[in-house]
Amino acid sequence: MNKKTIQYNFKLNDLHEIFDIELDEENLNFLGADHDAPPSWTRLDYNQCPNCPLTLETHPYCPLAVNLINLVTRFERLISYDEIELTVVTEERIIMQTTTAQRGISSLMGLLIATSGCPHTFFFKPMARFHLPFASIEETVTRTTSMYLLAQYFINNEGGEPDLELKGLLEIYQNIQTVNQHIAHRLREVTEKDSVVNAIILLDTYAQYLPDLIERSLKRFRFLFKPFLSHQQER
Incomplete structure (x- = not known):
């Protein structure tokens, strides 16, 4: 099995946490989510999302919650605005930043989700x-x-109906808002500090406002594509 590894290296005073996130290159599933006895808060029916298509018969545990077990366990003592040094190492680049605990955890959480x-x-x-x-x-x-x-390009190539109006994208973000909110409910009940909960709230803020931002931002980006538009008009 070919793997893609992304490393998150958190430093704060005596805290030094390294997460090596290994992904299956074929399906991009996180390979570190196996737990012999997942905690009760990861059960599928524990604050289960109302839009969840999974069932207890096939999925006793919420796969998203299980992905977050190690993150929750290792960051329980961090406060949202603790200043951390974070280094993220991918195959292509190394990114270093001084940031808040909630922002660093939010970035890692987004990858795990x-x-x-x-x-x-x-x-x-x-x-x-x-x-x-x-x-x-x-x-x-x-x-x-x-x-x-790009997904619509592949859909079109395979005989499907592409969605060039981005209606499906808005639906994706509506669903992820529900997921974020119910994962936050789970985390509130099992964490003492606020950094992990605020990390998911930060992600949800993006999910809430991104649909409106997409429409406004795309109009603002139009000038970048004038060469394409001019070429199309000349044909």
Whole structure:
């Protein structure tokens, strides 16, 4: 099995936590989610999302929650605004930043969520493959819409009906908002500090506002594509 590894290295005073996130290169599933006895808060029916298509018969545990076990365990004592030194190492680059605990954890959490077995997060696997920590709002909008439109290209090539109006993208984000909110309910009940809970809230803030930002930002980005538009008009 070929693996893709992304390392998150957190430093704060005496705290030094290293996460080696190994992904199956074929399906981009997180390979570190096996636990002999997952905690009760990861059971599928524990604050289960109302839009969850999984059942207890096939999935006794929420795959997304299981992906977060190690993160929750190792960051229980961090406060949201603790200042940390974070280094993220991918095959392509090394990114270092001084940031808050909640922002660093949020970046790692986003990667773990995208590579979980939750059906509502499958759509984020292409972004996980080209993981970009600390992406700005503009970068996130660009990457999200670009990946979605690339998917429409493949759908069209295979005889499907492409969605060029991005209606499906809005639906994806509506579903992920529900997922984020219910994962936050789980985490509130099992963590003493606020850094992990606020990390998922930060992700949900992006999910809530991204649909509106996409429409506004795409109009603002139009000037970047004038050469394509001019070429089309000349044909």
